[in-house]
Amino acid sequence: MTENIQTMPRLSLTAQGIPDDILGPILAEGTDPSFISFGGGLPCPEGFPVDAMRRACDEVLRSSAQRALQYSGPQGEIELREAVARYETEQRGTPTTPDEVLITSGSQQGLDLCARAFCDPGSRILVQRPTYIGALEAFNLSRPAYVELPEGPDGLEPEAIGEEARGARFAYILPTFSNPTGRTLGRAAREALAERARSLDFWILEDDPYGELWYRKAPPCTIRSLAPERTIRMSSFSKILAPGIRLGYITGPARVIRILTLIQSFAVLSTPAVNQLAAARVLSSGLMETHLPEVRAIYLEHAEAMLSELEELMPRHPEIHWTHPEGGMFIWLHLPKQLDTFAMMHRAIEKKILYLPGQFFYALRPDVNCIRLAFVTVRKDLMREGVKRLSSLIRDELHL
């Protein structure tokens, strides 16, 4: 039996506040091949550019092994910062220079660095309803006071942000193909948010790891392009290359990047140089021009299959509806108010189906009747069976 972590002697108040891992053991069941899991939220491994990564690592070790195997500079390898600055400027319409880029170990580390840089215990930070569970976990280590932002059809109603937001440390925003909902803020909402951030004086933390995974049409301009003086933007190589290389980046005003760089170097000294140099080669080789369309096509195919199975198989009920993402890897399913999707999990396990209960994606006041469905790792030939099991679970719960 595992020991309850909070009973260990000498734990910090922060560590004492960490809840036991409830979801991990449940999701681990999904590795049993008889299960169909919409739970995990991992990128599709068919989209990893294996050959290009192998070639890039080989070239790096042949041409610059001593540098690649040494500690990296604290802000990240200049080739990668230049490649990121070029990409943000040219592809994402967000003028960026290499001194405005910090390379991180995934954007998860970016979330941790921002919390350390901007939060004291009790600091107000603004979050969407729902929001990314991993961000809440990273922020919780700084023990902030959350304020939830007004919800809107695309995930946020910026015009309704009022005085409660004035002087907050930052607003954590998932503008594009959000985790967990798959929703995207339109341009007007982005502009309104930038205006509110200026008038109420808070930073915007723009977390955008999914922006390149659009299916048919590129998303609206980045928030950083609308408010560069008060936006800290994070993105990641996890979804466009592979999460195993643990590389992401933060872009923002150079003075913010300087403080985040120092905090990062105190924690980890540097980000792995060999991975950075390999990623820089892949980015500057032009591979992304062929690779990204392939990844988008895989994701579109999965999304279309999932949405059409839901349409066909879900019970018809006025309170059952779901989002229709235009990119990324998540669908947010709403069920009737009386259902508690976490309480339903043991019956889901009996049916050998897994999902993530929505209540874990809220900082405060959780809605218990929602589910996050991650669909890009489910084999296409199992998708129909997975949605059938889910729909049968819901029918049973509603006695339909």
Ligand code: PMP
């Ligand atoms: N932000 C969001 C919204 C995410 O969904 C994830 C990964 N699930 C991350 C950040 C962290 O990703 P990574 O550290 O792999 O870049």
